[in-house]
Amino acid sequence: xxDLLQPVKxxxxxxxxxxxxxxxxxxxxxxxxxxILIGVVSYIKQLDQGxxxxxxxxxxxxxxxxxxxxxxxxxxxxAVLLVVPAYLYNFKPIKExxxxxxxxxxxxxxxxxxxxxxxxxxxxxxWHILPIIGAMNFPSSxxxxxxxxxxxxxxxxxxxxxxVLYRLSLGKEYKMSVLWPIIILSIPxxxxxxxxxxxxxxxxxxxxxxxxxxxxxxxxxxALCSGPALMLLIFQIVRRVSKMEISDVAIFKIAELIxxxxxxxxxxxxxxxxxEFYSGSVHLAPMQxxxxxxxxxxxxxxxxxxxxxxNLTAFFIFLRPKTRENFFSLNLACILIITGVxxxxxxGLIIPGFIPDVLGEIYEYGPSAIEKGVSLGIWxxxxxxxxxxLKFALxxxxxxxxxxxxxxxxxx
Amino acid sequence: MSKxxxxxxxxxxxxxxxxxxxxxxxxxxxxxxxxxxxxxxWDAFFQKHFREMNDNEIKSVIKRMEKEYADEYKTxxxxxxxxxxxxxxxxxxxxxxxxxxxxRCAYACVKENNQSREPQIHWITVLQFEKGExxxxxxxxxxxxxxxxxxxEEGHFYMPVQCQQCExxxxxxxxxxxxxxxxxxxxVVVDYNWCIGCRYCMAACPYGARHFNWGKPQxxxxxxxxxxxxxxxxxxxxxxxxxxxxxxxRTRENPGRYPACVEICPVGxxxxxxxxxxxxxxxxCIENKRVFRLKEDxxxxxxxxxxxxx
Numbered sequence: 001x002x003d004l005l006q007p008v009k010x011x012x013x014x015x016x017x018x019x020x021x022x023x024x025x026x027x028x029x030x031x032x033x034x035x036i037l038i039g040v041v042s043y044i045k046q047l048d049q050g051x052x053x054x055x056x057x058x059x060x061x062x063x064x065x066x067x068x069x070x071x072x073x074x075x076x077x078x079a080v081l082l083v084v085p086a087y088l089y090n091f092k093p094i095k096e097x098x099x100x101x102x103x104x105x106x107x108x109x110x111x112x113x114x115x116x117x118x119x120x121x122x123x124x125x126x127w128h129i130l131p132i133i134g135a136m137n138f139p140s141s142x143x144x145x146x147x148x149x150x151x152x153x154x155x156x157x158x159x160x161x162x163x164v165l166y167r168l169s170l171g172k173e174y175k176m177s178v179l180w181p182i183i184i185l186s187i188p189x190x191x192x193x194x195x196x197x198x199x200x201x202x203x204x205x206x207x208x209x210x211x212x213x214x215x216x217x218x219x220x221x222x223a224l225c226s227g228p229a230l231m232l233l234i235f236q237i238v239r240r241v242s243k244m245e246i247s248d249v250a251i252f253k254i255a256e257l258i259x260x261x262x263x264x265x266x267x268x269x270x271x272x273x274x275x276e277f278y279s280g281s282v283h284l285a286p287m288q289x290x291x292x293x294x295x296x297x298x299x300x301x302x303x304x305x306x307x308x309x310x311n312l313t314a315f316f317i318f319l320r321p322k323t324r325e326n327f328f329s330l331n332l333a334c335i336l337i338i339t340g341v342x343x344x345x346x347x348g349l350i351i352p353g354f355i356p357d358v359l360g361e362i363y364e365y366g367p368s369a370i371e372k373g374v375s376l377g378i379w380x381x382x383x384x385x386x387x388x389x390l391k392f393a394l395x396x397x398x399x400x401x402x403x404x405x406x407x408x409x410x411x412x
Numbered sequence: 413m414s415k416x417x418x419x420x421x422x423x424x425x426x427x428x429x430x431x432x433x434x435x436x437x438x439x440x441x442x443x444x445x446x447x448x449x450x451x452x453x454w455d456a457f458f459q460k461h462f463r464e465m466n467d468n469e470i471k472s473v474i475k476r477m478e479k480e481y482a483d484e485y486k487t488x489x490x491x492x493x494x495x496x497x498x499x500x501x502x503x504x505x506x507x508x509x510x511x512x513x514x515x516r517c518a519y520a521c522v523k524e525n526n527q528s529r530e531p532q533i534h535w536i537t538v539l540q541f542e543k544g545e546x547x548x549x550x551x552x553x554x555x556x557x558x559x560x561x562x563x564x565e566e567g568h569f570y571m572p573v574q575c576q577q578c579e580x581x582x583x584x585x586x587x588x589x590x591x592x593x594x595x596x597x598x599x600v601v602v603d604y605n606w607c608i609g610c611r612y613c614m615a616a617c618p619y620g621a622r623h624f625n626w627g628k629p630q631x632x633x634x635x636x637x638x639x640x641x642x643x644x645x646x647x648x649x650x651x652x653x654x655x656x657x658x659x660x661x662r663t664r665e666n667p668g669r670y671p672a673c674v675e676i677c678p679v680g681x682x683x684x685x686x687x688x689x690x691x692x693x694x695x696x697c698i699e700n701k702r703v704f705r706l707k708e709d710x711x712x713x714x715x716x717x718x719x720x721x722x
Contacts, residue, residue, distance in 0.1 A: 050650045051609075052531060052627035061614040061624060121609020121624065121651025124457065128589040128608050135461045135590040135606070143588035143612050205710045206582060206618035282550045295552075359537060359573060359620040360551030 010169075010403045017401055018391045032384040039377010042370045043118060051121055053370040059363035060354040062119070064371045067346035068378070069115040071226070073197045074219065074345060076108035076153065077190040078227020083183055085257050091250045098183060099164060099397065100234060102157045103389050105190075109154045111382040118374050142200040149193045156186045161393070169396045169403045194219055207353045209286035218268045219345070224261035225311070226341035228254050229334040236331070238390065243398040252325050255333075259318035262337065266315060269308075286352035289362070299364045300351060303343050310340030452476050461590065462603040462642065474642065481647060485636055492641045494664040496597035502658050503598075503715045504671075505683035505697040506572060509722040513538055513563040513570030517673035517682065521574075524659060524672035525645040526637055528629030535656040536574045536673060537620060543567050549707055574673075575600065575621035575656035576706060576714030583613035583622060592653075598687075598715055599658050601643035607652040614653065618707050619714075622655045658684070687715065 021029075046053050056063045079101035086094045117123050128134040129147055138144040160182045167174035198216035205211050232254055239246045276287040288294050290304050317323045317333035324330055356362050367375070395401035455476055460469065474491050481489045518536040527533040539554035541547045547554070554571075564570065581600050584592050591606040592613060614622045628650040640646040641661035648654050659671035663684070669675070674682040685692035694717070697703065701719040 050625070050627045054626075057626065058614065058620070058623050061611045116610075119610065121611070121653075122607065122649075125589075125606070125608045128461075128591070128606055135464070137588050137590045141586050141588040141612070143586065143610065147588070200612075201615075204582065204586070204616050206616055282546075282552070285552060353615065356552055357620060358551075358618050359539065359556065360554045361556060 006403075013401070013403065014392050017395055018388050021391070028387065029384065032380040032387070035376050035380035036384065037377075038373050039375075039380065042373030042377065046118075046370050046374065047123070053368060055365055055368040055371065057363060059357040059361050060351065060365040062350055062354070063365055064347070064367035064375055065115045065119040067350045068375055069112050069119075070197060070349060071342050071346045072108045072112045072115065073150075073193055074223030074341070075227050075230060076105045076112065077194040077220075078223045079104040079108070079231055080157070080186050080190045081224060082228055082231055082254065084187060085254070086250070089253055091247075091253065093244075093246045093250050096235075096238075096244055096246055096397075097231075097250075098179075099161065099393065100238065100390075101231065102161050102186075103393060104231065104234065104386065105157045106154060106161065107382050107386045107389070109150055109157070110385065111378055112150060113154075114378045114381070115375070118378070142196060142203055145196045146193075146200055149189070149196050153186070153189050153193050156182060156189055160186065165393055165396050168399075169401065171402050191220065194223055201349070201353060204353075206358055208283035209352045210349075212272065214268055214272050218265065218272070221261055221265040221268055222341045222345050225258055225265055225314075225337050226345075228258050228261075229314075229337040229341075232258075232334050233331065236327075238394065242394040243400075244394060248325075251330075252321075255318050255324040255330055256321075258337065259315060259324070262311060262315040262318065266311060285356055289355050290348060290352050294356065295362060297355075297362050297364050299366060300348065304348055307340040307343035307348060310336040311344070314340065452480065456480075456605070459605050461606050463590075463593070477642075477646070485631075485647065486633060487636050487638050489638045489640055489646065491646055492639075492661060492664075493643075494641065494660075496595050496599075497664060497666060497668075499686075499688055501598040501687045501715070502577070502663060503685060503687035503694045503698075503717065504577070504658065505694050505703070505717045505719060507681040507683070507721045508569065508571060508718055509720040510679045510681035511538075511570045511572060512679055513540055513558070513565075513568070514678065516676045516678060517572060520672040520676035521656070523635065524637055524662075525656075526631055526640065526647050527654075528625060528627075528631060528648070529635070530630045531627050533623045533625070533629070533654070535621070535623065535654075536572055538570055538572045540565070540568050540570055543569060547571070548704070549709070571718070573619055573621070573706070574716075575658075576619050576712070576716040577656075577658060579713035579715060580711060582616040582618065582710075582712060586612045586616040588612060595643075597664070599643075599660055600655065601657055601660065602653060602655060603643070604646070604648050604652045604654065609651040609653065611653065618710050618712060622653050624653050625650050 054063060082097050082101050083094070085091075086097045091097065117126060120126060129136055129144065131138065136144045136147070138148070160179060163178060163182070164174050195216050198219040201207070201210035202212075202215045232251060235246045235251060238244050273287070273291075276284050285294060289297065290300055292298070293301050314333040314336040317329050317336075324333070351365055354363075354365070392401070455473075459473055462470075465473065470493055474493065478489055478491055481487070481491075515536075515538050518534050518538060521527070521535050522529070522533075525535065527535065537556050539551060539556055540558040541554055545553045558565070558568075577598055577600055579594075579598070581592075581594055584594055584600060588610060589606060589608055591608070592600060592602045594600050609624070611624055614624060625648050629648050631647065636647075637645060639661060641657075641664070644657040644660035659669075659673075662669035663671060670684055671682075674684045683693050683697055685694035687694060689695065697719055698717055701721060703717040703719040705714045705717060
């Protein structure tokens with residue numbers, strides 16, 4: 001009998017661990033809960049009255065939700081891709097990178113799914129997209145592909161994290177012979193979620209701004225900047241609040257790698273910028289709208305130049321050993337990159353697909369209060385989910401939290 | 413599920429229903445008003461894809477829907493499910509040299525097809541160009557909100573745009589749930605009860621032909637057209653995409669009627685007929701006029717031909 005009750009007991013132990021914390025911890029949870037509440041209220045309003053509460057219209061039919069979704073796919077992919085350099089450069093904290101990266105990937109994918117569901121006009125019919133019980137349009141629709149790869153990626157990362165934490169929580173070492181195949185699978189899969197999401201836009205010949213072959217490479221390059229930058233910040237917080245050890249050397253090496261990926265990102269941007277502006281065909285219009293304004297409409301111009309400035313500054317900070325090995329400038333550059341890529345790959349990618357629209361109209365879009373509320377709620381939920389997950393995973397990892405496979409529980 | 417099961421629609425539906433009732437209950441409760449004891453809410457939720465239903469299932473769905481519409485609009489609707497006529501592929505012709513930009517087509521369309529009046533949805537967009545401006549494939553200089561005392565305005569010409577009923581419809585290709593498809597007579601239709609409202613089709617359409625019900629569609633009872641088709645002009649729901657169907661409720665009748673826009677056009681600029689019939693007016697236009705189609709470079713192959721008679 002005690003065997004059957006054990007999981008319940010373990011759950012209680014876990015909950016106790018999650019509930020313990022200082023006043024900063026509780027403050028953080030309360031802060032996030034407030035925004036989650038705002039998100040829930042906003043979403044209920046949207047369900048009740050319809051998407052008319054958003055600023056989206058027929059001319060700009062995707063907006064802030066899909067922008068956030070796109071950015072987060074990048075985060076999900078890049079966190080895991082860090083494993084490659086970690087392995088090649090023989091970093092000490094490779095296991096930490098794998099674990100934290102996968103937990104971040106799980107969080108980001110869940111947020112992606114929440115953003116997509118928020119964007120549906122009929123969320124209760126979401127099951128129509130599933131195979132067998134629905135009528136999934138596979139392989140024709142890239143959105144069907146995206147459902148498959150995103151959920152597959154979620155499953156892979158859940159498996160890996162579950163396996164590691166399960167073994168460790170029982171006080172056993174996990175076997176790399178089991179973990180490696182999962183990691184090896186997750187790396188190309190991470191690239192695939194990003195490529196498929198890029199293809200989702202890329203395949204539409206009706207939207208010249210997206211219908212450029214450079215889209216998928218630019219996607220990957222920018223994701224390889226923002227994802228690792230976010231990881232660098234997380235590493236520093238984690239090593240401060242837990243016993244997990246992450247060496248400075250590893251952090252600086254990742255910063256150096258970001259300099260290269262940002263260099264590539266800027267180069268691809270320059271290639272696109274040159275092609276559009278020099279050839280100056282009618283397909284220039286969306287780019288013109290983004291960077292200089294079109295027929296007096298220029299809502300995104302300031303943001304795009306800001307993003308460019310942020311990315312360029314961060315590139316130089318990470319390029320110079322002196323500045324990337326100083327924690328103040330390092331963290332500043334991380335924040336600049338995350339913001340820069342968020343603008344560039346969020347609104348800066350989605351909105352110009354619709355401006356001007358296919359019949360030449362310019363409808364300037366900016367998210368409504370409801371869209372901001374829902375999005376804020378999802379971001380807060382993601383942060384809460386990640387915090388609680390780490391609150392459980394870190395003690396398991398460092399050996400502070402242990403379960404027994406049978407019999408009574410034991411902590412510390 | 414075995415292959416054998418797949419071929420038997422009734423056993424498949426049982427499987428699907430019993431499976432779903434368990435798993436989707438929680439999700440459904442988000443959007444379906446609770447406290448209602450009406451089973452039709454659940455029937456609507458578990459309604460199958462239009463093309464997967466057998467005749468009996470379609471009949472019961474139509475019966476339920478007619479009741480729902482009667483309750484909501486206090487009007488008796490007759491919902492047809494007329495299939496495509498054999499040997500028919502519809503095509504459309506628009507004589508740009510005659511169009512005066514009066515927009516009577518756009519309003520006749522709204523009336524015939526029960527589009528929402530608040531918020532407004534129009535399936536036909538009439539573009540106004542200044543003579544000599546860029547046009548054909550570049551619409552940046554077009555004005556769709558022109559509003560003079562009288563049309564046609566001096567120095568301007570007009571080009572109405574609606575669903576081009578492509579032979580290679582990009583909207584159908586991208587739909588993740590197969591909620592939109594091309595029928596045998598070439599009409600691209602939407603199952604408003606299967607569409608999840610992701611709006612991928614709207615991003616894919618090069619002609620701005622697809623429209624979304626951002627709010628709850630509202631139509632004055634007096635203005636309703638109760639003669640409707642399941643795949644066409646029946647009243648739509650909040651959160652789904654809709655589009656022109658060449659007035660499927662009229663054109664599939666035998667003898668057929670012209671689409672409302674063709675019928676109303678005061679200058680006879682609109683032509684409609686069977687592309688497979690060598691004697692049809694549309695075939696005459698294609699064979700004798702210089703026709704062009706919008707955005708030919710995208711290879712969507714529209715069945716909507718623009719031409720000049722003068």
